[in-house]
Amino acid sequence: MKTIRSDKYRRRRRRSDRTKRLMVLAIIGGAVLLAAAAVAIVLLLLLPNRSAQVDPNTEPPSVTSEASLSSTDEQTAQMAKINPNAATAKTTGKLSYQSLYPELYVPIVEKIPAKEGAKVVYLTFDDGPSQLTEDLLQELKQENVKATFFLTCQGDVTSETKRLIKAIADEGHAIGIHTFSHNYQKIYASVESFLEDFSKMNDVIYEATGEKATIFRFAGGSYNSYNQKTYKDIIAEMERRGYTYFDWNVDSGDSASDATGKSIYTTTVDGITSNNKSIVLMHNSGTKKDTVKQVGAIIRAAKKKGYSFDLLDPTVKPFSFAFPEN
Secondary structure, three states: OHHHHHHHHHHHHHHHHHHHHHHHHHHHHHHHHHHHHHHHHHHHHHOOOHHHOOOOOOOOOOHHHHHOOOHHHHHHHHHHHHOHHHHHOOOOHHHHHHHOOOOOOOOOOOOEOOOOOOOEEEEEEEEEOOOOHHHHHHHHHHOOOOOEEEEEOOOOOOHHHHHHHHHHHHOOOEEEEEEOOOOHHHHOOOHHHHHHHHHHHHHHHHHHHOOOOOEEOOOOOOOOOOOOOOHHHHHHHHHHOOOEEOOOOEEOOOOOOOOOHHHHHHHHHHHHOOOOEEEEEEEOOOOOHHHHHHHHHHHHHHHHOOOEEOOOOOOEOOOOOOOOOO
8 A cells, every 4th residue: 555655656756847847948948939039139120121222223332432431531631630731632633642641741830030140050960870870969969969860761671770760869859851762763753752762761760759750851952963853843742741841051071982070070160150040961871980070079160150059840941952943
């Protein structure tokens, strides 16, 4: 009797367990169905309504139409706040180069001439940086004079080049663009070629200092034997972009093959004392040891004559070479 009751109890217990398992499975299945339904509803809300598609004969929007609102356009809009000419660049025809390099815009500022009777010297050094740059910086520091460096990479960017550029900036000197490659035939072949070279050097200076150059000096000066067919267009385009270029009215003569320390000193001091305002051309390439040696003496001689020294910037009224009338 006890055995029969025990078997009945076990059978009831097994049925109860099966019922519980079925209920659990039903609950889980219901939850899965509800989740699937919720996902389907979300997808229906997010996906576009196919019934609202455009006429199949209508040309679909191109990818480039959205790409037109790209970083280039955003950059142009930002530059337009700095220089309004950035927003009016032509993109077709002869002046298509105006749409190139949208980052190459700086503010257009008023040029202020030196005060009447002021005796001021702007020392400028082309072709650096070089292995002589730190020696030159030391000479300038001893005389408490700031200068302007128009820089080039000679087509080769190194970590040492960037370190020296930063050292020039950290000493408080002005930095301008000379050229990236210093290849006259290449950079003066066209406005496009000039802008390409200019942009490369601009990038190097920005990477080294975090600042954009706003002034520059043409390799060989604004008018030379290599740019006679292109100088007008290049100058017009660079000025449209807000950049200021500086030629010189005193040449130290240190680029001559027969230059000596004495000739550099005499030529420079004589040139300075012949003008109230002097923009002096000197060089900081690796071969100009005599220039470095004479800088201190030149500065002291000019100071004795009542001259002060200053930096070039876009507000300084530049000295420019005279161009042919035809």
